[in-house]
Amino acid sequence: MMTEQERRATPLLSLRGIVKRFGSFTANDDISLDIHEGEAHALIGENGAGKSTLVKIIYGLLEPTEGEILFRGKPMRLNGPQEARAQGVGMVFQHFSLFDNLTVAENIALVLPTDTPLSALRGRILEVSERYRMPLDPDREVWSLSAGERQRIEIARCLLQDPRLIILDEPTSVLTPQEAEALFDTLARLKAEGRALLYISHKLEEVRRLCETATILRLGRKVGGCDPRQESSRSLAALMVGAAINDIKTPSTRAFGGERLTLDSLSLPSREIHGVDLDGVSLRLRGGEVFGIAGVAGNGQSELFEAVSGERLADANETIRIDGAAVGARDITARRALGAAFVPEERNGHAAAGDFSLTENLILSRHSGDGLTSRGLINFEKARTLAQQVIKTFDVRKAGPDPAARTLSGGNLQKFVVGREILSEPKILVINQPTWGVDAAAAATIRQALVDLAARGASVLLISQDLDELFEICDRIAVMHEGRLSQPCDARAVTREEIGLLMTGDGSGGGAHAH
Amino acid sequence: MRIDLEPRATRPLALEIGAPILALAGAILIGGLVVFLLGKSPALAFEVYFINPLLEGWSLQELAVKACPLVMIAVGLSFCYRANLWNIGAEGQFIMGGLLGGWLAIATHDEAFQELIGGWWILPTMLVLGAVGGAIYALVPALLRVWLGASEILTSLMLVYVAELGLDWLVRGPLKDPNGFNFPQSVVFDDIARLPFLAEGERLHAGVPLALLVALLGAFVLARTIFGFEVRLAGEAPRAARFAGFDDSRLTLTVFAISGALAGLAGICEVAGQIGQLTPKISPGYGFTAIIVAFLGRLSPIGILVAALVLALTYIGGEAAQVELSLNNDMTRAFQGVLLMCVLIADTATRYRIRLTFGAAR
Amino acid sequence: MTSELFQLVLMTVVTAATPLILASIGELVTERAGVLNLGVEGMMIMGAAMGFAGAYSSGSTAIGALCGILAGMAMAALFGLLTIGFAINQVAAGLALTIFGTGLSGLLGAGFVGLKRDRSDQLHIPGLSDLPYVGQLVFGEDLFVYVAFGLVAGVAWFLSRSRTGLALRATGDNHQSAHALGLSVRRMRFLATLFGGACAGLAGAYLTLAYTPFWSPGMTAGRGWIALALVVFASWKPWRVVLGALLFGGATVLQLHAQAAAFGLPGQLLSAVPYLATIVALVLLSSGARKNAAAPAALGQAFIAPR
CATH class of the missing domain: 3.40.50.300 (P-loop containing nucleotide triphosphate hydrolases)
Incomplete structure (x- = not known):
């Protein structure tokens, strides 16, 4: 039996040298961190830094290639999210893991032990929604709810399992500033109850407000840890990106036309x-x-x-x-x-076709102009030249002269798509x-x-x-x-x-x- | 056992070409096993199915003649499937093409009529009518999909049964040869209404070069024209196709019309070439076999040329196997099913790295 | 109409509807999990062939039915391997399964062509089965009929009330979410596919064990495809499958009676009625938003676990 002091000194969750490889690609490279009870720990990094992979490992969705997870000092091997939940790890997903055509209660029932009858569940949902001031109607179908309401379902679902550690992946990205305020209230309450939070965000102001520790990832590696309250948003951004980002230069005077x-x-x-x-x-x-x-x-x-x-x-x-x-x-x-x-918003499958080459993707939106077609025939030579022009002007990084769009990273494909139009x-x-x-x-x-x-x-x-x-x-x-x-x-x-x-x-x- | 799929970053050309060949080899192995289990010699079956037809001149010609409808239909289907539209009723469109084109041959059979205005125009008109008949029949499921959202898969398939029953009724009724001793068949077409043979006394008819032309034209359209681009894009990324300014309803109607027309053309070529009259059964399932041809040819018209020869081989081999091994036609059918499955697995293998894990490991 | 004739006509309707109910209710479960198995025809014909073979060899209808079920499940397992394991396009795989099943059933059933056996027994409860008008209809059907209705009731309960049914619906609604929560998408889909196969196999066995006393190649004659259409017609709701199947059974029987009555219409055209009716039913029930609202959101989409 641990004394109270030992219990406090032992981190709730420790990651020791976590490595995750997908084929030849290393998504997480030797990452270690500790989270204590009652601590709000920020995980910050750019898109593609490996944040999602890391939390999926903690939630049992992925198995680490190397390394060890300790929960309350004991090694934890997870065989799926059910086991993570049983241990006391809950997760609030960024893009929501909800089912549009099921009711709120049914969505929540899916993750609870099967011996909870649906009838008892309604009461417990209402109880949680009362306690944390998150209004929820158990009988509504999810499709009819707003983004803020959906997030409340995710959080309520998480809380009904009484988790010790709650992972939140970009929780405010779909909320209004006011909804975000309400969320922070709820999170503060959870922290006060001694629960640990692992908070993933690229909004550095939020991180500085909520979290007392932070782990910064870049390109799959941990590049540092800090107390975000001691840092400025600017210094955090520099740690995260690893290079200075240019400020946008806007013309001082604007003349608007017709x-x-x-x-x-x-x-x-x-x-x-x-x-x-x-x-x-x-x-x-x-x-x-x-x-x-x-x-x-x-x-x-x-x-x-x-x-x-x-x-x-x-x-x-x-x-x-x-x-x-x-x-x-x-x-x-x-x-x-x-x-x-x-x-359009979606790069893959809307602005661009993944299996098509960049040249073909140029034709996609510009086939009717620039003399790219005549009498129904495509002038591939011309399309190639225009595509190369986009690639050069917008510094699109790629492998090979004219690769398939799906092989590009999100940022590079977006630069291509925007450049194609501009x-x-x-x-x-x-x-x-x-x-x-x-x-x-x-x-x-x-x-x-x-x-x-x-x-x-x-x-x-x-x-x-x-x-x-x-x-x-x-x-x-x-x-x-x-x-x-x-x-x-x-x-x-x-x-x-x-x-x-x-x-x-x-x-x-x-x-x-x-x- | 678990099967894990990891998307491949690149798809080597060798794999693209090798995959269907491996699939064929796999299907032959499975087929051999089935033959063995049925108590026959797999070696003999392989010889009968895949070797013997290649050894003699007449059977080589027969191969081309059997491949001809398969090529035409499959090229049309490749347009549909590339656009992610599922016309599985080519068999019905084949029948309608044969029926409408054949009707002209029967209608002009009358001697007095032949003397009056008969002539060279009959055959080309039959071919056109065949294509039109197939296209119209294919447009039914296409229109039902575009207007009312009905699944084209089920409607096109249902129409096959309707076409078969329709043909059966016509050759036993209105189109029956009045002097045919009540056999369920039409009059034998006049020579002027038959596809000419390429050489005297040979089996190759004019449908064969026509099929070749269809494949080359299909390949050109898919690769070089904006319409081909539209077809490929619509299947690959339908929202991107809409973003590109392509109208999906128009595309649905167009590719169905094309594939129906080609199936109908195949039908009239078969009727005016091989058979020479209308009978209750003018197709040994070409419309369905062509689906396999289309996939084995990787939905590319040039690949389809090769694939059609392979499937034509199973028809000729199948006929020989009935005699020499007393294996009935169902063997051919079952083999075709296995082949399609193998081709589809091979297709996955070109797009993904496949990892098999045994046991309960995660 | 006399009591006997009334019952006779209605019983033939039920008999014609039963294989459709069986195959449709199985496919409905498969589709609610997000898998579109177009190979129903192939699974059904295998069930018909193996059902007859099993029953003829053993002399037992029950063993025949079991053989039919197992044959259907084996075919479904193959489909599951292709579409769930190898993420193959479900439409193409369904076609392959049908082509394969048609051929294989012909091969395996070749030795049984031309043989006959007695049709399966019908229920008889003294007193009840002899009631006028409804006695035979309600208490005197063959056992398959009761199994079919029992299955529908069971599936309706399973989908709406049970926790596993909830997980199955969730899988068909959004497989990414289901995976993120730790539900095993692929296992659930595989099991749902197997259930569909078992039902289709039983439906096929019904044809050779109760509907007719013999096996002949190709005897399913498109019923598998009609069963697929019925699922759409039923808007993926179990009890509506029964309604649709009875309507179809009615159309089939009517068509047979019309042929017998020889109205002067060619028989082939009357035979085409069920197929045309399928098209009409699809058209009436597919129009616009209704179809989209009812269909499982992830239907027909292959699931590949994301990184």
């Missing part, structure tokens, strides 16, 4: 079963302007992208205009011919979540390219969930909520809290900053 893109009461019922209907979306976008659309994921942003790009046609031709020409009923090819270009010198660029899952250097390159494009007189419509990004490069910001778009606000005059209110649909004060 109206380039106009949406006039655009309404469109969704095609998807659980989709969002667009409801009277209006905006006027001038040349030289970067216009941001904020909002929590799943509030109609992808539907808006589909409608503006012409992947889906609007019911009335006049609801969308490019340089004054009505295009609502004209397809994406026609809109490109008028000088518009588009970058090098066609569009008059309008509509871009959705351009730096999602992209490393910091590539993200900076992409943001700079957007700003430069606007400086050359083009209009940029930037849809993003990343408020930092929007505030960094936008001139005006509007918020999308349940298919409706708020009045635009001047990005220099509005605060994050005001945008946050609009994101939850409480937009009473949001119009005050409208132009």
